[in-house]
Amino acid sequence: MATSLPPTLDAELATLLGADGWLTGEQMRRAHGEDDSRMSALPDAVAVPRDRAQVAAIVRACRAHRVPIVARGAGTGTTGAAVPFAGGVVVSFARMDRIVEIRPGDRCVVVEPGVLNGDLQQALQPHGLFWPPDPTSFERCTIGGNLACNAGGPRAVKYGASRDNVLGLVAVTGTGETIRCGGPWTKDATGYDLTHLLVGSEGTLALIVEATLKLAPRPRAQAGLRAFYRDAAGAAAAVARLMAQPQVPAMLEFMDGSAIALLRRHGIDVPDAGAMLLVEADGDDDTLPAALQALADAADGEDLLSLDVATDGSARDRLWAARRALSPALRTIAPGKINEDVVVPVSRIPGLVAGVEALAAEFVLPIVVFGHAGNGNLHVNILYHPDDDAETARAQAALPRLFELVLALGGTLSGEHGIGVAKRDWMDRAFDAPTLAAMRAVKAAFDPDGILNPGKVLPL
Structure with missing residues (x-):
């Protein structure tokens, strides 16, 4: 099928990338036009570069013709950030998937953006190291995608x-220039911190072509505990106590009463409770018992109903079985799911849970809350049947009310999924006009012609 690209651009990039790197067939374009948001649009072509020089050449060529560019990893994002709504060229980093250098002595690794998170973790195992970000999709999501949305x-x-x-990045800006920022060091007071500016920018400022990642030593021992509380307020108070410990939990997950009720209906062995916390500690064999005891003491309180401790691998697996079973169980309620990753201050978790319960009653929809309590980053799952127009309309109407609630509680729109287009039109409520103007000025400096992922993140 013919595309609407200028013929000179089509010919230039076909020559640059070859038949296996310049894809214009409808099937390949369609495959690169969607992500896990279930939104889709058809790009005019898909470019699959082999190196950073080709990326820079693609950007320069597209800029000359004012053709939009959308960077793409594995398409596991949920906000539509990788969907080419304006057409143009999708740049897939599938062939830029090299682990360039593992540097155990410097506790870092240099990778290209197409490396899968799961593959990187396996490559680091023999060195006793790991890269900490572990989104649910870690086995199939790319490092470039992780960095794009700050996973x-x-x-x-x-x-x-x-x-x-x-620690550092190499990236191609919207002018086709290659910039380098940061490097294999953990302390740096030299100039502006462009590295951390680019992370989370969702491909709107530059295309990341190489990253130097900070690694952590793999813990020798792990243990967990599971605590049940009368209500969300009791659990939130425990979260505050847990986070005040010198031993920071390695994981601290929350489930509300609706999540617990769902697990019980599916035969998962959990008691009836208003809220649950899953806590994990890591360290070494000598220090872990004391750390676990400190966390158990912090989890205790007048609202605690029961507490289970697990120290060996199989016991920990049983402890976390409920968390792993939750997402599949959601699909048994309704096939449609709006999953938002909002953030509130930890002290406002009870207000968020109570507000969500009120929304569920008002819109007559099941809404289940769980997630990363230690950061106040909770996943609010609005469930509905897509083939029921009335339910779908109520779910869509509940979403802005959720965002209003989060902002009223002093929270923010996203903790790890990003903004994309799903939350773009709420950015002018999350930020005042001078702040948005500063963001637009940054965008203009990196991408003066606005060709990089247009229409994403910043409100139109």
Whole structure:
């Protein structure tokens, strides 16, 4: 099928990339026009570069013709950030998937953006190291995608999200120039911190072509505990106590009463409770018992109903079985799911849960809350049947009310999924006009012609 690209651009990039790197067939274009947001649009072509020089050449060529560019990893994002709504060229980093150098002595690794998170973790295992970000899709998501949306995961409570675990970047701006920022060091007071500016920018400022990642030593021992509380307020108070410990939990997950009720209906062995916390500690064999005891003491309180401790591998697996079973169980309620990754201060978790319960009653929809309590980053799952127009309309109407609630509680729109287009039109409520103007000025400096992922992140 013919595309609407200028013929000179089509010929130039076909010559640059070859038949296996310049894809214009409808099937390949369609395959690169969607992500896990279930939104889709058809790009005019797909470019699959082999190196950073080809990326820079692609950007320069597209800039000359004012053709939009959308960077793409594995398409596991949920906000539509990788969907080419304006057409143009999707740049897939599938062939830029080299682990360039593992540097155990410097506790870092240099990678290209197409490396899968799971493959990187396997390559680091023999060195006793790991890269902390662990989103649910870690086995199939790319490092470039992780950096684009500042992905996190359960371990972020102790080790931080992607932004906290990147040391340096090489990237191609919207002018086709290659910039280098940061490097294999953990302390740097030299100039502006462009590295952490680019992380989380969702491909709107530059295309990341290489990253130097900060690694952590793999813990020798792990143990967990599971605590049940009368209500969300009791669990939130426990979260505050847990996070005040010198031993920061390696993971600290929350489930509300609706999540617990769902697990019970599916035969998962959990008691009836208003909220649950899953806590994990890591360390070595000598220090872990004391750390676990300190966390258990912090989890205790007048609202605690029961507490289970697991120290060996099989016991920990049983402890976390409920968390792993939750997402599949959601699909048994309704096939449609709006999953938002909002963030509130930890002290406002009870207000968020109570507000969500009120929304569920008002819109007559099941809404289940769980997620990363230590960061106040909770996943609010609005469930509905897509073939029921009335339910779909109620679900869509509940979403802005959720965002209003989060902002009223002093929270923010996203903790790890990013903004894309799903939350773009709420950015002018999350930020005042001068702040948005500063963001637009940054965008203009990196991408003066606005060709990089247009229409994403910043409100139109």
